[in-house]
Amino acid sequence: MQNITWTIGDVRITRIVEVEAQLPFEEFLPQANPEALAPHAEWLRPHFLNEDGTLTISVHALLVESAGQRIIVDTCVGEKPIEGFEILNPASYDFLDRLAAAGFPRESIATLLCTHLHFGHVGWNTMRDGDRWVPTFPNARYLFGRTEWDHWRSEEEAPFTSTLADTVTCVIDAGLADLVETDHKLTDEVRLEATPGHTPGHVSVHIESGGEHAVITGDMTHHPVQWAEPTWGISADVDPAGASETRRRLAREHADSGTLVIGTHYPTPTAGHLRTRNGGCRFEV
Template structure:
């Protein structure tokens, strides 16, 4: 049973009246990088010396699983829900987890009963796991009072896609119970994005999956963009052409990544990577003909007030 966890704490970034908190689940094992980004060579990592020590250990890419919690306009919003506990998964690193994620979420001021909105950037195993938890032998929505959102394009794709047994199992334990409770709400996300709450906008980010979204969070001082899997690792700033082994449309994923990086570069907009290890966030800057991340570690903040 995998119980590996990151360092304790609830790093957070203040955007001015809005705080984004990182809720840790697990540090992913070293073999994740070569599996996920197989074309990321040691030479590429060497070319981006800024990746060390935070984002690479020698020639090994470092990755993590976490979610983001935001209190905005009186709403408690959770972006993605990680891998989840006690679930049968083909990936050994994700199988049968037993982490204290829910305690960390609660300690950060977001007990499950208080969450109003859950946004899933896409319907992959490591982004929907805490959608549900086991109650009396049945998978039940973890956030009983929340509206769960994903893009309609994402929802419609998986409704007709050919799925192997591992993915069907994920849908049975982490998606179908929320659908059956009436809490899942697929929404249209046009090219300009869609505002779903005051200061929360869904941004189209297709490629990794057909309907993937990134999530823009606006405060009074600045804006943050939560990547989903449009950018898996900071090495993809230096080498945006690097694609994931699980990208459904790799060429579209590259175009999406290029567009997002171009929009972020040279601004004070914060990039928050869903799988970036600590320090997780930063601003995007040009580095010759490439990009780099200038890390901006989160700071400890008190829990959200009621």
């Protein structure tokens, strides 16, 4: 779980892992049965298909440094255990220590961006203070998508948004949040891009600097095989057809373009390029 750093022009992006877990492929992506997976096994191995047939999910934050600003994209699972997802509870809650050790003490973060409001992306928005939850990043503006917030605030509590009150609502109530549109510009080099389907207001992060491009996926994919099989989704996808269409669109836009694709849940090495092979799309590292 080493930190990894990428450079896109003048922008630096650093991965800080919170937790990794191994899961049976079909449990996570129900369409990925052994027969369907077989044609992809060769290009997925060794990073994205383990020897024992499982996949590895990484939960990590991405620290984007642009125009003198420190931006944290997605804040992992956090300190609150999630019922039914115990496999994603970190063995130790030392994420903030590791963030600081990497040069990013929580007080130094200027902007926090959640690609969407599922529990694995909002966890460290807040931290425990006795029996209360308080904002972890006291000097940051917290950016939440307006469309995303409008959707979940009116929904019954769902398993994937079970932490909303303690990680999002309380930050909004504290006056630290800005509700932003899906094409919001964070700096001249960093902007949001609407990638709906997994959730209604889901955004990816597009970085452009010095003629180079990168995209942080969020959950518009969870695993690289979904670039080759865009109809393969997970149970949490709110609109499976919309999620498939978004994956197809981004594959068209970025295949063979040189764009560095950084997966929010892809295990090490986490980033790679989309290439056309045999008429299909592949993720290559």
